[in-house]
Amino acid sequence: xxxYKLYNLRFLFFLLLILICSPIVNAQSSVIHYDAALNYMxxxxxxxxxxxxxxxxxxxxxxxDPENWYLEGFIYKELYKKYENENFNSPYRDKSLNSFKKSxxxxxxxxxxxxxxxxxxxxxxxxxxxxxxxxxSLNYLTSILCYEQYxxxxxxxxxILDIKKKDxxxxxxxxxxxxxxxxxxxxxxxxFFNLTRDTYMKILNWDPNNYAANYDLxxxxxxxxxxxxxxxxxxxxxxxxxxxxxxxVSIFKESLPFAQKAYEMEPKREETLIVLSGIFYxxxxxxxxxxxxxxxxxxxxxx
Amino acid sequence: MKRKLxxxxxxxxxxxxxxxxxxxxxxxxxxxxxxxxxxxxxIDWPSDYKTGSFVIAYFGKSSKVIAELxxxxxxxxxxxxxxxIRIVTKLSEIGKANILYVSPDVETPLVxxxxxxxxxxxxxxxxxxxxxxxxxxxxxxIVDNRQKFELNQANAEKNHLKVSSSLLALAIPVTx
Numbered sequence: 001x002x003x004y005k006l007y008n009l010r011f012l013f014f015l016l017l018i019l020i021c022s023p024i025v026n027a028q029s030s031v032i033h034y035d036a037a038l039n040y041m042x043x044x045x046x047x048x049x050x051x052x053x054x055x056x057x058x059x060x061x062x063x064x065d066p067e068n069w070y071l072e073g074f075i076y077k078e079l080y081k082k083y084e085n086e087n088f089n090s091p092y093r094d095k096s097l098n099s100f101k102k103s104x105x106x107x108x109x110x111x112x113x114x115x116x117x118x119x120x121x122x123x124x125x126x127x128x129x130x131x132x133x134x135x136x137s138l139n140y141l142t143s144i145l146c147y148e149q150y151x152x153x154x155x156x157x158x159x160i161l162d163i164k165k166k167d168x169x170x171x172x173x174x175x176x177x178x179x180x181x182x183x184x185x186x187x188x189x190x191x192f193f194n195l196t197r198d199t200y201m202k203i204l205n206w207d208p209n210n211y212a213a214n215y216d217l218x219x220x221x222x223x224x225x226x227x228x229x230x231x232x233x234x235x236x237x238x239x240x241x242x243x244x245x246x247x248x249v250s251i252f253k254e255s256l257p258f259a260q261k262a263y264e265m266e267p268k269r270e271e272t273l274i275v276l277s278g279i280f281y282x283x284x285x286x287x288x289x290x291x292x293x294x295x296x297x298x299x300x301x302x303x
Numbered sequence: 304m305k306r307k308l309x310x311x312x313x314x315x316x317x318x319x320x321x322x323x324x325x326x327x328x329x330x331x332x333x334x335x336x337x338x339x340x341x342x343x344x345x346i347d348w349p350s351d352y353k354t355g356s357f358v359i360a361y362f363g364k365s366s367k368v369i370a371e372l373x374x375x376x377x378x379x380x381x382x383x384x385x386x387x388i389r390i391v392t393k394l395s396e397i398g399k400a401n402i403l404y405v406s407p408d409v410e411t412p413l414v415x416x417x418x419x420x421x422x423x424x425x426x427x428x429x430x431x432x433x434x435x436x437x438x439x440x441x442x443x444x445i446v447d448n449r450q451k452f453e454l455n456q457a458n459a460e461k462n463h464l465k466v467s468s469s470l471l472a473l474a475i476p477v478t479x
Contacts, residue, residue, distance in 0.1 A: 225330065226329075232334065234336075242449075
């Protein structure tokens with residue numbers, strides 16, 4: 001009960017703010033729609049408020065006034081909560097954030113920008129959580145869209161925010177989803193190999209010392225080379241077999257610098273030692289492969 | 304309250320999501336097996352070796368190569384001959400075979416192996432430096448990180464094996 005009282009108070013506060021900061025609207029008809037939208041919101045009739053604000057926003061003149069965008073953002077946020085709360089691709093939420101962003105850019109009223117920021121923060125949180133929830137092999141495109149929305153919003157909230165840290169976190173996770181799709185059918189989903197590689201390379205452009213991206217790239221290339229070798233058709237003529245081997249060796253060589261970098265950064269990670277030993281083995285460099293095996297065994301004994 | 308808690312829990316992308324841990328199996332095993340199968344297509348055995356099963360004798364300790372050869376034997380034939388993989392641990396177990404694959408871990412001297420196969424049309428395949436000069440017909444070697452093979456045509460001829468020119472072109476030639 002207390003919770004609802006508090007909610008209603010907050011709701012009234014937002015509406016009061018809209019009334020206080022209400023602009024002088026040029027077009028009389030537009031004023032009517034704006035007022036009507038406000039009235040409907042006061043009566044908790046968000047559907048009618050939507051119709052009125054949509055009509056109001058059709059007037060080009062009103063689009064320079066942050067208050068109009070604020071009201072539109074607010075109405076669409078309520079629509080999102082009412083109808084699309086569980087919809088990861090909610091158009092209402094997209095429109096709401098877009099309106100708040102426009103309002104925030106145009107606004108000079110400190111009290112309102114503070115409130116707008118709070119509302120953007122709320123939406124940013126929802127976008128971020130949905131990006132996490134949809135990050136799987138079926139919904140990853142939605143996840144990317146949600147993350148991009150979160151990213152935009154987060155930068156509005158804090159222009160000096162180090163967004164790269166979050167970007168790396170997201171793209172590392174996205175990379176593993178791409179790998180998962182690629183691994184499920186390496187021939188059919190070959191394009192996901194490129195997507196994975198590009199994703200990790202993007203991370204390394206931001207942060208060349210990112211352990212996970214180095215390790216994952218090393219493993220990605222190594223696994224691809226091994227997969228090619230393991231799937232050589234018995235009926236392939238020897239000349240072609242040699243060509244497959246040449247190509248695989250070139251891939252193993254591509255994997256090496258990434259795995260070595262990962263090892264330099266974290267020499268006591270077992271998975272890196274396994275990958276390095278495997279790459280050297282695949283390159284038929286057995287002494288080096290055994291050397292990394294020995295380091296791995298020593299490490300396991302220590303544990 | 305429940306909703307707030309929900310958001311808190313999901314605030315971070317799971318760290319484990321950033322790591323792959325699926326490792327592919329050993330690639331060299333398949334390659335050796337493919338090579339061996341290809342040898343059967345580029346080498347001609349005398350007619351008395353073209354009846355019954357086509358026997359590939361594996362001399363050495365158990366290895367992944369045996370598993371791959373067995374897999375190959377299930378789906379492939381040499382002409383009309385079924386492929387039989389025979390694992391041998393002693394020279395006396397070799398018997399009549401088309402190919403003798405000598406694993407690099409075998410301690411028996413090569414000279415003894417060659418004595419045992421003398422006069423038989425057995426393609427002796429080894430995997431040790433210098434073995435093609437010492438009696439083996441084909442010897443796997445590593446060159447520039449690649450699995451290649453040496454071929455001693457004189458040794459093949461001694462065992463009445465005809466090697467095709469295509470195979471000779473791809474091999475590293477070795478003479479006695």
